[in-house]
Amino acid sequence: MTIDDLLRKSQNRERFTTEELETMLAFPPDSPESYRIMAEARRISKELTGNLAEIHGQFSLNLSPCGAGCKFCSFASVNKIFETSSEISPEEAVRKALAFENEGANAVFLMTTAHYSFSKFIEISKEIRNHLKPETLLIANVGDKTAEEARKMKDTGFRGVYHALRLREGTDTGLEPEKRKKSIRTFLEAGLLVGTCVEPVGPEHTNKEIAEMIAFTGSHPFAYSGSARRITIPGGALAQKGMISELRMAQTVAVTRMGVPGEIKGNCTHEPCTLGAMAGASLFWAETGANPRDVKEHTEEGRGGSLAHCRKIYQESGWEVRKGPSLYYADGTGDGLKSVL
Ligand code: SF4
Structure with missing residues (x-):
């Protein structure tokens, strides 16, 4: 299939096969074909969002x-980056959540490592929920959960979660792919909206692997999909494999937008960059506190970008930024895809 055939198919709103996504990923990132795919992905993102991109603010409750052995994560004991544990107080957590709300984040994310106490998580989350405006969306980025825990999260006032089946899950992580998929279903069944991403993309991942993951995210009722590259953890288990360029990441962001249906309105990337935004990324994260891609304890002193930083990147890329609660975590998102569950 030629690039003209692929673009015609996109403009006719037809779904792509995994093989066609693979074809798109096989064009060199700096080729005219890739640039045309990025332009088309940007057109789709603009149409689905009204050219209003989003910035969600994430902070961690613990370090x-x-x-769990995810080789790409700085928290993984196998990478020997952090030797001691720390937790922030409920007061500090409330302060951080309010800071994101005041700065205009479209959603506030609470992150924990996989084994953080669930009862403590719920207790602090209630405290945060009580201090935020009712319309501010609270989202969790936590480990796999049972149905009962997922319902408890919903009752605590979470609108949704971030959860991903990572590339080479079970090989580069100590977690079972089936358990990750089960958690996604469990969250959805509890009434939580689930955002996801094709991540963490590295140079060793084949176009087939990436295309299959894009197809997976496009066939479930996710709040958004997208693509993010792996950030090298110095001395970490995957450091030797290196990192893809922002341009290659932008290509995967664009192919993801092409590969998921319009019911999934959001297309994320991380870390925020103009190339990603130019290629159709409409969701970035601002971050404070601990961050699994950083070796600094407080990512705002390292890799983590602020709301203002993300806003500036969107502005440089011709995007406006949505005001108010996230469109992607709006009730009813992905309803049309629920029959696949
Ligand atoms: S990604 Fe999450 S589950 Fe995996 S090692 Fe890092 S904190 Fe643990």
Whole structure:
């Protein structure tokens, strides 16, 4: 299939096969074909969002060496970056959540490592929920959960979660792919909206692997999909494999937008960059506190960008930024895809 055929198919709103996504990923990132795909992805993102991109603010409740063994994560004990554990107080958590709300984040994310106490998580989350405006969306980025825990999260006032089946899950992580998928279903069944991403993309991932993951995210009722590259953890288990360029990441962001249906309005990337925004990324994260891609304890002193930083990147890329609660975590998102569950 030629690039003209692929673009015609996109403009006719037809779904792509995994093989066609693979074809798009096989064009060199700096080729005219890739640039045309990025332009088309940007057109789709603009149409689906009214050219209003989003910035969600994420902070972590704890920092702890984690035994789950995800080789790309700075918290993973196997990477020996952090040797001690720390937690922020409920007061500090409320302060951080309010800071994101005041700065205009479209959603506030609470992150924990996989083994953080669930009862403590719920207790602090209630405290945060009580201090935020009712319309501010609270989202969790936590480990796999049972149906009962997922319902408890919904009752605590979470609108949704971030959860991903990572590339080479079970090989580069100590977590079972089936358990990750089950958690996604469990969250959805509890009434939580689930955002996801094709991540963390590295140079060793084949176009087939990436295309299959895009197809997976496009066939479930996710709040958004997108694509993010792996950030090298110095001395980490995957450091030797290196990192893809922002341009290659932008290509994967664009192909993801092409590969998921319009019911999934959001297309994320991380870390925020103009190339990603130019290629159709409409969701960035601002971050404070601990961050699994950083070796600094407080990512705002390292890799983590602020709301203002993300806003500036969107502005440079010709995007406006949505005001108010996220469109992607609006009730009813992805309803049309629920029959696949
Ligand atoms: S990604 Fe999450 S589960 Fe995996 S090692 Fe890091 S904190 Fe643990």
